[in-house]
Amino acid sequence: MYTNLPGLINTFVDRHxxxxxxxxxxxxxxxxxxxxxxxxxxxxxTLNDRSDRPGGAANVAVNLHALGARVSFLSVIGDDGDGxxxxxxxxxxxxxxxxxxxxxxxxxxxxxxxMAASQMVVRLDQxxxxxxxxxxxxxxxERLQALVPPCDAVIISDYSYxxxxxxxxxxIATLQVAAPTLLVVDSKRLARYRSLSATVVxxxxxxxxxxxxxxxxxxxxxxxxxxxxxxxxRQRDRLLDLxxxxxxxxxxxxxxxxxxxxxxxPQPIEAKPTTCxxxxxxxxxxxxxxxxxxxxxxxxxIAAELAVTAAAVVxxxxxxxxxxxxxxxxxxxxxxxxxEPLANxxxxxxxxxxRNPSTKEVA
Numbered sequence: 001m002y003t004n005l006p007g008l009i010n011t012f013v014d015r016h017x018x019x020x021x022x023x024x025x026x027x028x029x030x031x032x033x034x035x036x037x038x039x040x041x042x043x044x045x046t047l048n049d050r051s052d053r054p055g056g057a058a059n060v061a062v063n064l065h066a067l068g069a070r071v072s073f074l075s076v077i078g079d080d081g082d083g084x085x086x087x088x089x090x091x092x093x094x095x096x097x098x099x100x101x102x103x104x105x106x107x108x109x110x111x112x113x114x115m116a117a118s119q120m121v122v123r124l125d126q127x128x129x130x131x132x133x134x135x136x137x138x139x140x141x142e143r144l145q146a147l148v149p150p151c152d153a154v155i156i157s158d159y160s161y162x163x164x165x166x167x168x169x170x171x172i173a174t175l176q177v178a179a180p181t182l183l184v185v186d187s188k189r190l191a192r193y194r195s196l197s198a199t200v201v202x203x204x205x206x207x208x209x210x211x212x213x214x215x216x217x218x219x220x221x222x223x224x225x226x227x228x229x230x231x232x233x234r235q236r237d238r239l240l241d242l243x244x245x246x247x248x249x250x251x252x253x254x255x256x257x258x259x260x261x262x263x264x265x266p267q268p269i270e271a272k273p274t275t276c277x278x279x280x281x282x283x284x285x286x287x288x289x290x291x292x293x294x295x296x297x298x299x300x301x302i303a304a305e306l307a308v309t310a311a312a313v314v315x316x317x318x319x320x321x322x323x324x325x326x327x328x329x330x331x332x333x334x335x336x337x338x339x340e341p342l343a344n345x346x347x348x349x350x351x352x353x354x355r356n357p358s359t360k361e362v363a
Contacts, residue, residue, distance in 0.1 A: 005332045011296040012068040021057025021157030023075035024109040025086040033116035045116045057157035062093045063288035066322040072147045074099040082108035103136045131162045141171045148175045152295040158187035184291045194244035201245040208250050233266035269304045272312035282311040
């Protein structure tokens with residue numbers, strides 16, 4: 001039984017997490033804008049600096065590594081300059097990149113943000129979004145078959161850019177039947193994962209609303225049922241049915257998050273006070289800390305509290321950022337949590353101790 005948060009966080013170094021999803025290169029081109037363009041009423045930005053950072057599923061992998069985990073990251077990039085930069089940024093962060101498969105005909109996903117005096121002027125997106133090639137798909141499947149059975153958890157970070165093909169999905173389903181693994185899914189297409197019976201799915205509020213309405217619905221089409229927390233809480237059973245997950249955790253920005261489980265009252269988790277500089281990547285940090293805590297057999301309320309705390313650390317930083325294990329230790333010191341009473345509740349991943357016999361109690 002865990003008796004303190006530092007002890008729980010220290011176990012993150014013993015966890016092996018497989019991350020599957022679309023890797024992106026997040027680039028920030030910084031400069032100054034002192035005049036308008038003569039051709040159109042837009043600012044002229046004189047660039048003086050550039051910063052490249054892992055984005056998309058790559059940011060999840062980097063966050064897990066920053067929190068101490070051993071990470072196997074599986075994705076596909078193109079044989080191009082952006083792919084080279086992405087590989088270099090991952091290696092600079094300390095990640096192994098042998099799971100970064102190269103498809104020569106593909107263009108690496110990249111998002112360039114042009115900044116002037118800390119203000120984003122425009123974002124430029126590029127990269128291939130069609131399905132990956134069959135030969136790359138087969139390589140990806142073989143990597144999954146080798147990595148998933150012995151790992152502690154799998155995170156799917158699906159941006160709908162062609163990586164999660166039906167064959168890849170079928171492979172995950174087969175692996176789950178053979179040896180159930182803690183499976184956490186973050187996707188804009190959560191209904192597609194219903195047959196996988198994920199342990200946790202993590203939509204944000206807009207994604208949850210779209211899931212509850214029609215395929216082209218938006219957050220505005222959600223019936224007015226009071227606050228966002230109230231609206232989501234009343235839709236507990238529908239969200240669980242639509243996703244097929246054991247648990248749905250909806251993130252709500254400044255309102256924190258809410259945990260939805262069968263036959264249990266919805267559990268809100270308050271956001272932590274912080275100076276919000278930006279929110280890019282906060283969801284990646286949330287899902288990373290959540291997964292590591294659950295993989296360490298923490299009660300779900302503890303896991304969600306740590307996830308919200310880690311996200312608060314990140315949004316106080318500039319650009320796509322991470323929360324380190326040390327930063328989470330410091331930030332969580334103020335949490336008013338008593339782990340021992342909560343440890344008597346059923347852990348979400350109830351078979352974790354059986355699957356990972358090396359998991360030890362923390363004093």
